[in-house]
Amino acid sequence: MMTFVYNEEKRRYAAMDEGQEIGRLLFSKSGEKTLVFKHLIVEPEHRGKGVAGQLLKYAMEDVAKRGLKVVPVCPYVRKAFDENAEYRQNEAVAKKVGVIVGSLRKESFSRKVAEKMSDMLPEGYAGELVEIGQLPLYNQDFDEGNGPESYDAFRAKIASLDGLIFVTPEYNRGTSAVLKNAMDVASRPWGHNKWGGKPAMVVGVTPGALGAMAAVIDVRKTLAFLNVPVMGQPEAYLSNAGEMFKEDGSFASEEVKGFVQKLVDSYVKFAQKTLG
Numbered sequence: 001m002m003t004f005v006y007n008e009e010k011r012r013y014a015a016m017d018e019g020q021e022i023g024r025l026l027f028s029k030s031g032e033k034t035l036v037f038k039h040l041i042v043e044p045e046h047r048g049k050g051v052a053g054q055l056l057k058y059a060m061e062d063v064a065k066r067g068l069k070v071v072p073v074c075p076y077v078r079k080a081f082d083e084n085a086e087y088r089q090n091e092a093v094a095k096k097v098g099v100i101v102g103s104l105r106k107e108s109f110s111r112k113v114a115e116k117m118s119d120m121l122p123e124g125y126a127g128e129l130v131e132i133g134q135l136p137l138y139n140q141d142f143d144e145g146n147g148p149e150s151y152d153a154f155r156a157k158i159a160s161l162d163g164l165i166f167v168t169p170e171y172n173r174g175t176s177a178v179l180k181n182a183m184d185v186a187s188r189p190w191g192h193n194k195w196g197g198k199p200a201m202v203v204g205v206t207p208g209a210l211g212a213m214a215a216v217i218d219v220r221k222t223l224a225f226l227n228v229p230v231m232g233q234p235e236a237y238l239s240n241a242g243e244m245f246k247e248d249g250s251f252a253s254e255e256v257k258g259f260v261q262k263l264v265d266s267y268v269k270f271a272q273k274t275l276g
């Protein structure tokens with residue numbers, strides 16, 4: 001028999017069948033009272049049996065009981081909200097901040113920082129990690145109209161965002177090729193730049209001592225050309241990333257946590273000014 005659980009620590013609602021997790025609704029938090037529903041996924045062998053709908057129904061009932069609100073970021077959840085007035089009663093309006101990570105590494109420090117920052121955004125701001133690893137290398141020939149499908153989805157996603165946080169590693173004193181590729185993809189075809197006007201923060205992360213400063217400057221240079229207003233101060237150089245987190249994924253100290261929170265708070269003030 002299928003059962004449902006809320007798992008605060010793993011940030012998910014899960015559908016369980018005989019002890020197996022067969023579906024999950026992943027969320028992040030926006031302040032204390034809002035959940036951002038990011039992805040709803042059902043294991044392939046359990047699709048077509050209404051698991052997704054039942055899981056979402058359970059989650060929405062639970063949210064109502066807890067007095068929470070939901071930002072529907074996942075396309076499936078968005079569609080369900082559009083079709084269900086009851087769900088919309090618990091919808092929160094939020095500025096969408098895309099968090100873009102310049103590393104594809106599984107245990108990436110940049111990704112860990114990005115996930116934390118996304119969760120640290122206050123009420124009214126919903127953070128969402130935007131994936132870039134699926135984008136083939138940009139080739140200007142694609143601008144003739146036969147580009148990869150993943151380009152269309154990525155460009156539409158960037159267009160839908162209100163703000164941006166870039167978290168970059170440093171590769172050979174520059175940003176990573178994957179991040180530059182993503183910036184190029186959503187900047188083209190010429191005249192269809194999707195980045196412009198969205199307030200941004202650029203964060204450098206490195207296990208080294210120099211804060212990935214060269215990578216941050218690299219990203220800032222491209223964003224200036226793409227007409228993206230970037231927060232000037234405080235600068236966000238996170239060194240010694242290997243010591244930033246405990247094994248359980250939490251911050252190693254209150255000091256580090258406070259520093260990262262200060263960056264996020266500064267970004268929100270900057271974004272508020274820019275967005276009006």
Ligand SMILES: Cc1cc2nc3c(=O)[nH]c(=O)nc-3n(C[C@H](O)[C@H](O)[C@H](O)COP(=O)(O)O)c2cc1C
Nearest residue numbers: 103105108109110111169170171172173206207208
């Ligand atoms: C090709 C390559 C070049 C690197 N160059 C630099 C560098 O210029 N500056 C630096 O601080 N770290 C450099 N590193 C080390 C990275 O900071 C380290 O691998 C880091 O963990 C990558 O970020 P991630 O944890 O988000 O994947 C380099 C790593 C690689 C693989």
